Amino acid sequence: MDKTKLNVLYFSSDLFADVAAVSMISLLENNKEFENITIYMIDDGISDEKKRELKNMVDTYHRRIDFLPAPDPVKFFNYPFKSRYQMGHSYMRMCIGSIVPKEIERLLCLDSDTLVKGNLADLWNIDMAGKVLAGVVDCVNVKAFKKQFMLQETDPYCNAGMFLINLSAWRNDGIEDSIRNIIKQRKGNIFFFEQTLMNLVCRGKIIVLPPRYNSYTLFYAFSY
Numbered sequence: 311m312d313k314t315k316l317n318v319l320y321f322s323s324d325l326f327a328d329v330a331a332v333s334m335i336s337l338l339e340n341n342k343e344f345e346n347i348t349i350y351m352i353d354d355g356i357s358d359e360k361k362r363e364l365k366n367m368v369d370t371y372h373r374r375i376d377f378l379p380a381p382d383p384v385k386f387f388n389y390p391f392k393s394r395y396q397m398g399h400s401y402m403r404m405c406i407g408s409i410v411p412k413e414i415e416r417l418l419c420l421d422s423d424t425l426v427k428g429n430l431a432d433l434w435n436i437d438m439a440g441k442v443l444a445g446v447v448d449c450v451n452v453k454a455f456k457k458q459f460m461l462q463e464t465d466p467y468c469n470a471g472m473f474l475i476n477l478s479a480w481r482n483d484g485i486e487d488s489i490r491n492i493i494k495q496r497k498g499n500i501f502f503f504e505q506t507l508m509n510l511v512c513r514g515k516i517i518v519l520p521p522r523y524n525s526y527t528l529f530y531a532f533s534y
Contacts, residue, residue, distance in 0.1 A: 313435050314345035319410065319419045321352035321380070321402045327360040330422035331367060337426040338371040344431070349375040350410055350417075352402045381405045389493050397503040403470065404489050404504050407481045415478045421471040433474060433523055442483060443508065444474040444517035446524035449532075461509070466516050470505035472524040474517075485511055 318337060322330040334349060341347060349368060353361070361377060368375040383401055384391055386408070391397065402409075403419055410417060418434065420426075438444060445468030461467065480486075488511040493500070500506055509516070521529065 312346075313431075316341060316344045316347045316430065316434055317350065317410075317414050317417050318347065319350045319352070319403075319406060319417050320422045321354060321400065322356060322422045323354045323399065324357045324360055326422055327356050327364065331364060333420065333422055333424050333426065334364070334368065334375075336424075337420075337430075338368070338373060340426050340428055341430055342371075343429060347371075347373045349373065351375055351377050352380050352409070353377045354380040354399065354402070378409050381409060387490050387493050389490070389498055391498055396498060397500075400470065400504050403473070404486065404507060406475065407477060407486050410477065415476070417475045417477050419470075419473045419475060424471060433519070436474070436517070438474075438476045438479070438517060440476075440479055440515070441517050442476050442479045442485065442512045442515040443468065444519050445469060445472060446519050446521055448505070449528050461513060465509075465513055466518050467509050468505075468516060468518070469524055469526065470502075470508060471526060473508070474519075479515070483515070 320330050320333065330351070337349075338347065351364070356364075356377070365375055380402055383389075383397060386405055400421075406417060406419065416434070416438075418430070433444075436444060445466075448467050448469040489507050492507060492510065
């Protein structure tokens with residue numbers, strides 16, 4: 311893996327493109343030390359005008375943005391979903407091994423409303439040692455999720471807003487096929503769809519990161 315090249319994945323619709331642009335600016339402003347940064351944007355109906363604006367913005371930092379067409383979930387997961395968004399808009403994260411170029415070995419996946427407040431070199435260069443995911447533990451009712459999906463008490467349940475993904479291991483371990491099988495077993499009925507599925511199929515292969523790498527509202531809205 312090239313430690314000087316940062317690969318980041320976002321997904322956005324046309325309506326959310328302006329929000330994603332703010333996230334990208336925060337990423338690019340705070341990571342100028344990287345020799346190369348490539349942004350992969352999964353295009354869920356972004357207009358040509360918005361694409362031009364995003365590309366022009368990224369060009370000013372001498373970085374690269376590639377737009378990837380959003381996969382059809384019915385075809386990709388081979389399941390007759392009632393609508394394209396039965397799984398929510400973020401289902402696209404579960405397709406990354408197939409839609410991101412094969413030569414990419416590691417990928418930072420961010421929600422498009424994420425603010426990057428510092429340099430990501432320490433995160434990007436952690437030793438994943440064959441693990442598939444690295445993330446921050448969620449603070450929703452994880453006990454209920456673990457019971458429903460037969461996770462052990464010690465298994466982490468990480469928030470999907472930020473995942474560092476070892477794409478080599480993701481592909482070698484057949485993660486997407488495992489996801490397809492569970493969708494069929496559960497008849498498409500899974501709560502917090504891609505977050506739950508990614509934690510479940512990567513069980514035993516997840517690195518838990520400090521909260522500073524994915525600090526979100528619930529940390530501050532509620533007491534312990």
